[in-house]
Amino acid sequence: MEFGEKVVLITGASSGIGAATAIHFSKLSAQLVLVGRKENNLRRIALYCEKSKGIKPFTITADVTDDGDTQRIINETIEHYGKLDVLINNAGVIGMGGIKNSTMETYDDVMSTNLRSVYRLTMLAVPHLIQTKGCIVNLSCIAGTKPSTMALAYNISKAALDHFTKCVALELAPDGIRVNSVNPGFVKTNLLKGIGLTEDQLELFVKNVVGNMPLKKPVESDEVAALIAFLSSDKAKSITGSIYVIDGGSLLR
Numbered sequence: 001m002e003f004g005e006k007v008v009l010i011t012g013a014s015s016g017i018g019a020a021t022a023i024h025f026s027k028l029s030a031q032l033v034l035v036g037r038k039e040n041n042l043r044r045i046a047l048y049c050e051k052s053k054g055i056k057p058f059t060i061t062a063d064v065t066d067d068g069d070t071q072r073i074i075n076e077t078i079e080h081y082g083k084l085d086v087l088i089n090n091a092g093v094i095g096m097g098g099i100k101n102s103t104m105e106t107y108d109d110v111m112s113t114n115l116r117s118v119y120r121l122t123m124l125a126v127p128h129l130i131q132t133k134g135c136i137v138n139l140s141c142i143a144g145t146k147p148s149t150m151a152l153a154y155n156i157s158k159a160a161l162d163h164f165t166k167c168v169a170l171e172l173a174p175d176g177i178r179v180n181s182v183n184p185g186f187v188k189t190n191l192l193k194g195i196g197l198t199e200d201q202l203e204l205f206v207k208n209v210v211g212n213m214p215l216k217k218p219v220e221s222d223e224v225a226a227l228i229a230f231l232s233s234d235k236a237k238s239i240t241g242s243i244y245v246i247d248g249g250s251l252l253r
């Protein structure tokens with residue numbers, strides 16, 4: 001599986017699953033556009049990617065919740081490479097709380113990052129993806145399928161994203177564009193760092209989550225990256241509108 005000549009744009013490439021995906025695609029010779037807010041982290045991942053095949057990624061420091069920034073992401077990508085083949089909508093945040101104890105700020109923050117930004121960036125990318133008969137992979141979560149009480153806004157953002165994937169896949173199929181979703185269970189990244197737990201509480205929380213996973217181990221970021229790359233490749237040319245779960249068996253319970 002090689003991506004030489006293919007332009008692959010990854011949001012949230014400065015950390016976790018997005019960073020692992022960037023590194024994975026760099027080994028497949030992709031022309032990368034890496035997007036994130038933390039410039040230093042983005043540069044560090046870009047340098048790492050460049051080491052694999054000597055291909056320098058193009059980095060864009062941007063906030064995907066800002067409409068001006070999403071327009072700039074697409075404009076600069078087209079100015080730099082002249083085209084776009086693969087869009088990976090990975091940037092995401094989690095906000096804690098259920099209906100009794102969350103806030104509208106949490107709702108707005110989570111929905112604007114996990115859903116609105118995907119809607120907007122996809123909308124702006126589609127004219128260019130039509131030209132290349134490209135594809136889209138969205139990063140969702142098993143939390144969009146399985147009800148739970150700790151992160152209501154996050155859960156519903158991912159449930160909506162799954163429906164977005166299917167509706168847009170149907171709409172864009174006549175244009176030859178495929179749209180799929182990768183839905184991990186628990187992966188050790190920086191996602192849970194901002195949820196207000198101490199290091200000890202976080203460790204206990206992770207231990208409980210992993211203990212409840214049938215395979216008793218967290219999913220690794222590079223396993224998720226490999227699945228994203230497969231769905232973005234010609235090997236998946238008949239796959240569209242699909243939700244790919246990678247969760248160590250968590251949804252079986």
Ligand SMILES: NC(=O)c1ccc[n+]([C@@H]2O[C@H](COP(=O)([O-])OP(=O)(O)OC[C@H]3O[C@@H](n4cnc5c(N)ncnc54)[C@H](OP(=O)(O)O)[C@@H]3O)[C@@H](O)[C@H]2O)c1
Pocket residue numbers: 011012013014015016017018035036037038039041062063064065090091092093113139140141142183184185186187188189190191192
């Ligand atoms: N970890 C899990 O257990 C898990 C499970 C299922 C699904 N997921 C999904 O996987 C995706 C990646 O999460 P992760 O676990 O890799 O988390 P992470 O390590 O916290 O990475 C999140 C990435 O999203 C970027 N991001 C967040 N808000 C942004 C914004 N407004 N504008 C631009 N970039 C933004 C961050 O960039 P900066 O740091 O530069 O701001 C960072 O690169 C998310 O959609 C998440 O919901 C994760």
